[in-house]
Amino acid sequence: MAIETALSSAETLRLYEKYLIPNYIRYPVNLVRGEGSTVWDSEGNKYLDLFNGWGCNLLGHCPAAVVQAVQEQVASLIHVPNTWCTDVQARWAELLSERSFGGKAFFCNSGAEAVESAIKLARLWGTPDRYKIITFQRSFHGRTYGAVSATGQPKYHDGIGPLLAGFQYIPFGDLDAVRQAVDPQTCAILVEPVQGEGGMNLPPEGFLAGLRQIADEQKLLLIFDEVQTGCGRTGEWFAYQHFGVTPDIMTLAKAVCGGIAGGAMLARGELAPLLRPGTHAATFGGNPIAARAGIATIETIEREGLLSEAQRIGDYFQASLTGLAREVSCIRDVRVLGTMIGVELEIDGAPIVGGCLERGVLVNCTQQTILRLLPALVLTQEEAEQGFETLAEVIREVATASG
Numbered sequence: 117m118a119i120e121t122a123l124s125s126a127e128t129l130r131l132y133e134k135y136l137i138p139n140y141i142r143y144p145v146n147l148v149r150g151e152g153s154t155v156w157d158s159e160g161n162k163y164l165d166l167f168n169g170w171g172c173n174l175l176g177h178c179p180a181a182v183v184q185a186v187q188e189q190v191a192s193l194i195h196v197p198n199t200w201c202t203d204v205q206a207r208w209a210e211l212l213s214e215r216s217f218g219g220k221a222f223f224c225n226s227g228a229e230a231v232e233s234a235i236k237l238a239r240l241w242g243t244p245d246r247y248k249i250i251t252f253q254r255s256f257h258g259r260t261y262g263a264v265s266a267t268g269q270p271k272y273h274d275g276i277g278p279l280l281a282g283f284q285y286i287p288f289g290d291l292d293a294v295r296q297a298v299d300p301q302t303c304a305i306l307v308e309p310v311q312g313e314g315g316m317n318l319p320p321e322g323f324l325a326g327l328r329q330i331a332d333e334q335k336l337l338l339i340f341d342e343v344q345t346g347c348g349r350t351g352e353w354f355a356y357q358h359f360g361v362t363p364d365i366m367t368l369a370k371a372v373c374g375g376i377a378g379g380a381m382l383a384r385g386e387l388a389p390l391l392r393p394g395t396h397a398a399t400f401g402g403n404p405i406a407a408r409a410g411i412a413t414i415e416t417i418e419r420e421g422l423l424s425e426a427q428r429i430g431d432y433f434q435a436s437l438t439g440l441a442r443e444v445s446c447i448r449d450v451r452v453l454g455t456m457i458g459v460e461l462e463i464d465g466a467p468i469v470g471g472c473l474e475r476g477v478l479v480n481c482t483q484q485t486i487l488r489l490l491p492a493l494v495l496t497q498e499e500a501e502q503g504f505e506t507l508a509e510v511i512r513e514v515a516t517a518s519g
């Protein structure tokens with residue numbers, strides 16, 4: 117059944133070609149509706165979404181509690197600037213703080229903005245002499261100038277220089293190289309506990325604890341970018357909780373508002389006064405709609421026991437993909453932490469993404485050879501099996517075709 121819509125996918129594409137800047141590779145599909153792990157296009161085609169909103173729709177598409185909270189909020193107070201208080205922003209900060217390390221929140225609207233605020237806070241802390249920040253090769257922190265300068269991937273720097281100075285990109289996992297890189301001007305270490313866009317790279321044993329130790333010894337701030345890993349994605353509220361290592365600053369976005377745009381930076385209480393009035397701001401940051409959505413997201417995860425669902429989904433994919441890897445030689449590695457799921461291939465992943473799309477399953481490929489799944493915590497066992505079987509079928513076909 118076709119969904120009632122003004123435009124077909126083909127008509128929509130024509131407008132995109134004429135009026136949109138072509139900075140994204142887009143599926144040639146006009147999506148019109150989503151529910152749980154399913155989305156529909158304007159022709160009525162149905163897709164199983166295993167890369168739910170690039171990780172933003174952690175509770176699935178249109179989660180009922182978030183929809184209701186936003187509908188109520190939009191009818192009572194849409195926006196007030198941060199020169200006023202709202203109880204919903206205060207309550208949201210309390211919920212995040214209580215579930216992490218008891219810090220204080222600055223609210224913004226995206227991951228890159230959260231990273232920008234963390235960089236600025238680290239530099240304010242290090243001023244006047246210390247401004248350098250150690251980050252990692254294959255990291256991804258966003259596209260604004262501070263965040264992209266922090267990102268340790270040359271392809272994102274091509275042609276846009278000069279970048280913000282002061283970042284050193286160390287191989288992920290190499291504690292000795294981190295130790296050597298620290299100098300009297302270093303103020304912080306910024307790291308994703310699990311690298312997402314860089315290839316679903318899990319931290320080697322002891323790596324995050326080693327960074328904490330170096331930070332403590334050298335009096336550096338340890339910043340965890342949990343934009344992709346945070347808010348229950350990995351089966352704990354925040355990925356660092358798997359490793360028993362606590363950061364001084366943490367960045368959040370993507371899933372933090374259940375699919376509504378929102379971001380946050382949490383910092384230990386002692387650091388908070390450094391962002392004094394006038395140093396930093398975001399007009400829409402922590403607006404009532406994002407705050408209500410953020411509260412509803414946390415409440416839903418708790419009410420429905422979704423943290424353990426991340427574990428269930430991750431265990432299923434770990435076991436089934438590992439089994440597939442024994443059968444198909446083009447799979448080099450399987451890396452899973454909750455619903456962060458990566459499959460490293462020896463072949464290009466693009467035809468696999470295309471083949472899955474043709475069969476109605478949405479997956480992603482990062483770094484050309486790493487298939488990336490970020491399914492919703494509401495993915496049912498039946499959907500997980502259907503998704504895996506389609507993926508396995510396409511991998512087998514593409515592997516055979518590429519010899």
Ligand SMILES: Cc1ncc(COP(=O)(O)O)c(C=O)c1O
Pocket residue numbers: 226227228229231256257258259308312313341342343344345369370
């Ligand atoms: C770890 C991490 N940090 C920052 C960002 C940037 O987030 P945004 O696209 O919301 O600016 C991303 C986006 O993928 C991310 O994965």
